[in-house]
Amino acid sequence: MQPIDVTCAIIERDDQILIAQRSESMSLPLKWEFPGGKIRAGESPSDCLVREIDEELGVKVTVVAALPLVTHHYPEIAVTLHPFVCTQISGDLVLAEHVDCCWVNLESLSSYDLAAADIPVVQSYARYRRNERAE
Numbered sequence: 001m002q003p004i005d006v007t008c009a010i011i012e013r014d015d016q017i018l019i020a021q022r023s024e025s026m027s028l029p030l031k032w033e034f035p036g037g038k039i040r041a042g043e044s045p046s047d048c049l050v051r052e053i054d055e056e057l058g059v060k061v062t063v064v065a066a067l068p069l070v071t072h073h074y075p076e077i078a079v080t081l082h083p084f085v086c087t088q089i090s091g092d093l094v095l096a097e098h099v100d101c102c103w104v105n106l107e108s109l110s111s112y113d114l115a116a117a118d119i120p121v122v123q124s125y126a127r128y129r130r131n132e133r134a135e
C-alpha cells in the first residue's frame with residue numbers, strides 16, 4: 001500500500017502542546033492526533049502544514065523544527081507523517097473539524113487514545129525536547 005503524505009503540527013505553548021480529537025465522521029474516529037492533513041500535489045510539507053492549521057484551527061503558525069518522518073500502515077490506509085514543531089503566531093483557536101482539543105504536558109499524552117502513527121512522533125518529540133534542554 002502506497003502511503004499518503006500527511007503533515008502534522010506539534011504546536012508548543014509554554015511547556016504544553018496541542019492535541020485534537022478527530023470527529024466520529026472522520027477516519028480514525030475519536031482518536032487524538034496532532035492537527036494537520038494531506039499534502040496536495042505541488043505543495044511543500046511546511047506550506048501544507050500552515051494551510052491545514054489555518055483551515056482546521058483558524059490560527060497562523062510558524063515552523064520551529066521538522067521531526068523525522070513516520071510511516072504507519074493501518075488496515076485500510078498507510079500514512080507518512082511529516083511532523084513539525086510549531087508556535088502559534090496569531091488568531092484564536094476555533095475548531096472547524098475536530099470535536100475537541102486540549103493543551104497537554106508531554107507526560108500526560110499517554111493517557112489519550114492517540115492515532116497509532118503518532119506514537120513514534122511523540123517519542124521523537126520527547127527526544128527533541130531533551131536535546132533542546134541540553135543545549
Ligand SMILES: Nc1nc2c([nH]c(=O)n2[C@H]2C[C@H](O)[C@@H](COP(=O)(O)OP(=O)(O)OP(=O)(O)O)O2)c(=O)[nH]1
Nearest residue numbers: 006008027028033034035036037038079115117118
Ligand atoms: N492530520 C493528522 N492525520 C493523522 C495523524 N495521525 C494519523 O494517523 N493521521 C491519519 C489520519 C488520516 O488517515 C490521514 C490524514 O487525513 P485527514 O483527514 O486529517 O487529512 P485532510 O484534512 O487533508 O483530509 P480531507 O481534506 O481529505 O478530508 O492521516 C495526525 O497526527 N494528524
